[in-house]
Amino acid sequence: MTLLRAVGLHVTYPGRHGGPPACAVDGVELDVGAGEIVALVGESGCGKTTLARALLGLVRPTRGRVSFGGRPLEYSSRALKTYRKRVQLVLQDPTGSLNPRHTVYDAVAEGLRIHGYGGDERAAVAEALSRAGLRPPESFFLRYPHELSGGQRQRVVIAGALVLEPELIVADEPVASLDASVRGEILALLLRLRTELGLSALVVTHDLGLAWNIADRVAVMYLGRIVETGDVEQVLTVPRHPYTQALLSVLPEAPGNPVVLTGEPPDPSRIPSGCRFHARCQILGSGEAERAGVEEACRDEDPGVLDGGGEAQVACHWARATITE
Template identity: 80%
Template structure:
């Protein structure tokens, strides 16, 4: 199968429109890393040299789903993790939450290494919460909204007024007055309301970080902007950090402070949202941007599917699909593209791309 991209994006940066998904002006904490990559504060969450490998069946090679990732998320920062389906971004997100133990590498949270004992993971998952893509699948159809939101409090044995905590979480998620929703069931709610209930279920534990996996993919276009605006408001009002997993660069443009573009288990480009999405350096990022309606360019074909993670090619892992290499524009570095591996990006907010062609100044 082929993916449609625009060759013109390699020389003419595409600026996605922020009008597609309305979002409030950002008034909360500043991004942790500036455009020049200078570090402002220590990261809240940090992954270093992270690998997640799944053994192959019947003697087949192991699949390197996450293959050496460095990634930081600052306090009050929203990072968008972007890439095609199958690139490893969901596995990475789940590993960062402690749901999938890494094969090697390390994760620190608030400066402390993540421990994988049952007690430590339970405490960590109170501070770092997951928001899933499909609210219908996330909610038990037999539980009322009150029970769905209160479940986390009961699992973690939280003290205090449960009713007040549930009401506060629902209100922060935009379901007001909250008492009106207590006894309603998921099937009685709209898709946007169900997603707000899922978000309230995370907020009730007062986490420092949420990981949102395609948080608006299953919603109507008219509701998407409302949920994105909610996530931004939570960042601004609560100082909440977020990792937003998405294939949609338009979404990243509207919500993220920083973008990490992932391909075949590795991050291939990272930087502030403004720098990456208005001046992409890696051909893969250019390809993802070129399919946005705002590109206004004629499409070309990016051939083939991403390689099998159990058979990662030598050299640049994108070279077999690279439209820049195929066009002959990267002839000066073609041998390096096909045979010389690239280093892991630092993931600390520095503007960078894992690309021989970009490194050569093209």
């Protein structure tokens, strides 16, 4: 069952000094199923955080819609408050996410108080901390963020999300600020929560290694669009889009030489014609696209928007021509 769905989602910001508008999210289709972990990957500036904010209702789409549980997201204060109880955000910087003047207990209980929880607050906070791996939970109640390690602070942030018993969490770079030794513990925690609670997750990251370790499905984003998607093993072992290939080539365990992309991602207010990646594409630059007979299409024809389903898809003329052969 599809839990969260984006359909034709656009988020556009006004241009600077009266210039053309910047299209941060440009026609994205994306599904997250019940009990599924989807990794949204791409380099900085590709629009993945803006997309996550739109899915959370923090940014209202310029066009398109977000639906949850089959119902379109409404943007009234009451509707958004109800929605955010079911969908929670976990940010990458636990130090910045926690008020240094609040105890762990108050940090975790804050959501309960906002939503007018009528049950046993102390028991709910203790259970959330325990699920997040902070045991015995009572020993953390009166501690402050500065008294905790980075991994413990991230667990407190996760507990603050879990206390409302959400159906889905959106985790924006959840381990980026943590030591390597702690990252595995947090990823294992997220996987355990999915198993124990049936929790769904959208994990926003630039790290394909993280996606490999945690996700069921991956969506690769470039310049406001999903350019490749499918089962994580399929996409990351046999990448078809040149951009995905380049991202994977720089991982330490990747075979061969890393692919060094030329230039910077284009300005989202001036998206190029044809494939939006063509100006940096190593396949086009090496002549492989010309040999496949798609060089002109790469420069002039938009490969189109991928649908949000779970099947493997790629927005690349060269990849499609190669598959056809």
